[in-house]
Amino acid sequence: MSNKRKVVKLTCIVCPIGCEIEVIAENGNIISISGNKCPNGEKYAKEEVFHPKRLAFTVLRCKNGTMPTVAVKTSKPVSKFLIPSIMKYLSNVEVSAPLNVGDVVVQNILDSGADVVVTRSVDLLECNS
Amino acid sequence: MYTYDLIVIGGGASGIAAAIKAKELGVKKVALVDEKSYLGGVLPQCIHSGFGLVYFKEDLTGPEFTEKLVQKAKKLSFDVYSDTFVFKIIYRDYFEKLVYAVSKHGIKKLKTKTIVYSAGCRERSIYEIGVVGSRPSGIFTAGEAQTLMDIYGIMPGKNIVIVGSGDVGLIMARRFALQGANVKAVIEIMPYPGGLTRNIVQCLNDFNIPLLLSHSVLRVIGKDRIEEVEVCKVDESKKCIEDSIFRIKCDTLIISAGLVPRVELLEDLGISIDPLTKSAVVNDRLETSLPGIFVAGNALVVNDLVDYAVEQGEVAAQGASEFVFNNGISAAQWKKIKLNGNIRFFVPQLISGERDVIMYGRVISPEEKVKLEINEIKKEISFFRVRPSEMIRLRLNKDELSSVKTKSLTFSISKRSE
């Protein structure tokens, strides 16, 4: 590895404030992080430089529900490079109502360590006979 | 006829929060009326995170935020009328307002002492932003596309152009990209983005979606389905620069060109409207010019954080409870807010000086190293930067306001001298 000094400017996305953070790294080690207004920003910057992660969100097809879809997310941030594969995987998943917020619909998706959990409850559609 | 102390119209975040707060403050008979079958307004279709950092101290998705709010509401006793559309309000007198609503059970006529109006906002249409050309299918507002996708599971198109870089437009750019569409550009007429920086990063940069600043969509081309849009560069006065016109092929055009408070029912009552917010003129309890009628959330001012909408719901509920228990909102004299310099608006427009007040405002254009001054109370707040996309929220407390003898308070934003 080259003995190179790397200066990375980031906009923090942890919260809507959007701090401009400057990360200085050398040989793959972080030397300094500045510009963040909170510790979450520092944590974000460390990850963002070497292993950027995002939460993934989408909806799934949902049978027998009061809504035709159910909203889901990954239970924790996953590598941002894995997200397209997650979306593709989830496009083939169909679930059934009723579902409640927090229900796990896919465990450890694509070995990411994150589960896919329900974020919007769907009630069972009562059929009027 | 049902009689209430408070009827909240609109079951989005600010409406639910208002009903909860009113119950917590001891208001007895409270009703929440909402036109949808589910509560939360637009939140349940905002499936991304970023909600609730202030109110719940947690980063939640829109539907999770709603769920938490609804769970909180369920612990309290108030009437919820879902699938119920309010079509008329009558101001009978100081203590009596009538609310007419329609549902599958017929027309309801509800009597109430106070109203918190929190019916949200609507999106500006393609006609309101002066785009000419044909009117084929494939043109949607951002919120409409969101409903189609994340409520009904319909993919509106493959090749997408988005007009407007406000947060809604940016979030939809990412949403389309995640579902495999080709988002060809986000077009913004201003020289700076309309949305939060974090959304530029995670919605556009993550997906290599080009953001064309100082560009405008001029014309739509296509017969049955949109085929192309004509785009040009604009100068500082937003005029099209000659020879800069080009076309982008697309099958879908998403309009995300701003939101307008929905206060038609209140306008019918003849309340005073502030041309700057296009909503009601309100006092520090968010009461309109008609006593006992309060406005909160995006119906009052288009917020960029749901937490602000919730906060306004709570302030309005505080007002409603004072109205119910004290027969009105007291003020020896209402002081007018006057604006100066780089300010688009501030609400509330009237303050009593007798209690704390939370002010919400926006600037006209981005600026760095500025100060907000309120001369009458000798207050000065410095900002490293201000942007039209970022609401300014500040609390003025009773103590600093109590000394003011003038009839108005002047807010001015200007460059800081170095």
Place this chain on the structure above:
Amino acid sequence: MSKARVAIIGAGIVGASIARVLSRYENLEVHLIEMEVDVGWGVSKANTAILHAGYDDDPNLYPNRAKYCVRGNYLWRKWTKQLQIRASWNGSLVLSFSEEDEEELYNLLERGERNGVKGLRIIEKDEIQKLEKNASPSATLALWAPTAGQISPFEAVTALVENAVENGVILHLETKVLDIVEDGTRVTKLVTNNGEIEVDWVINATGLYADYIAELVGGSEFKITPRRGEYFLFDSTAEPKVSRILFPAPKPKSKGVVVTTTVDGNLMIGPNATDLPEEEKENKETTQEGLEEVWINASKLVKSLPSKSKVIKTFAGLRPEPTGGDFIIKPHDSLLGFINVAGMRSPGLTSAPAVAYEIPKMLLHLGARLVLKKNWNPTRKRIIRFSEVSNRRKNKLIAMNPLYGNIVCQCEMVTEAEVVEAIRRGARTIEGVKLRTRAGMGRCQGAFCRAKIAMILSRELKIKPWQVRVKGAGSEIGVGDLFSLLHE
């Protein structure tokens, strides 16, 4: 009794009026053929919607226009009642701003009297202001035409077609006439994308395409050029409105930009007049310059217009301008059985009923036998508008059908029951629902209701939600289900 088969090509206001009139005869089998997915989507859909009094058209230059307009205006009074089509007979004012204009008003007065227009008067400033308080105070004189009125043209077409179909007319939608077969002396068959239709009579009421259809039977002596007009439509709450129809003194090419209030209560201004090449029969594009022209000219007629922020829609319509400028209402010179009803530019909407009654006369003259039906139904009921009825009636409607309790379009307060009824009556698209119910015609222009309407159409038509069409073929609301692109 063997029936003569009549094919009317084109289900616009003219074709629909003819269909209604011909549906009165026992011994006719009437086919109404429309290339679009719905009726009334051509010239009839986007125009000024005025029932003219009939003073504009010079009987020497344009004898058909002069004759049919006055008669049509009279007939609409009866037809709108029979068919429950909303119309307002609020009268028009032609305003003058110069001596030249004033001279033109007197010309119009004289012409109108020759055409048989009732009640025409030249009035002065104070009376102008009395009749229309938003009329420009600079107007020196005005021609007051109390018989002019306002109609909803789309509602008129659907009403006419519903009534015609009720009386036995066969409607063919999405059916494009590709060829017309003849046996040397008369027409025998229509070739369409949906098969062949044997015919004895063909009536060409195809608006902008009348020259193309006439060409199919050889040597059309006329061309139809599209004349585009652009409009602004204001929110129903936008003030000030006008209570009369305001015209400027006319120019040779058109009656000028009009300021009027539609039957739905929206202020509308337009049109300008841009002649397009003959082949641009679908070019309904608005332009920056055109809209500016409309705004400037409309401003001259009134004290003030509402703010531009109150505009909820801009649109363009096309008028079918024929060679020679007059309506072409006559049988083909040599081929028996082919009748042109073409070039129905303004005042085509007003004239339609009068022109329609001309067709049976023409058929008789050409040797057809016509026997009136004994049980012809002259009436049609309109879709109940929930927003227009009293609260007591609203409650009754909901008790009868709970779908009346579900508001689909908030801006115009349109219920699910009305949407379902529109579909039952033939709406197959979001546009069709909108034009029949006003769902999506308010200030949000459908952003709140289009998805809901798509879901209702999907349910009622038993198609996938994304297959629901907004307008014509190729205008599906989606490209597939939400996951379709991820599977590609």
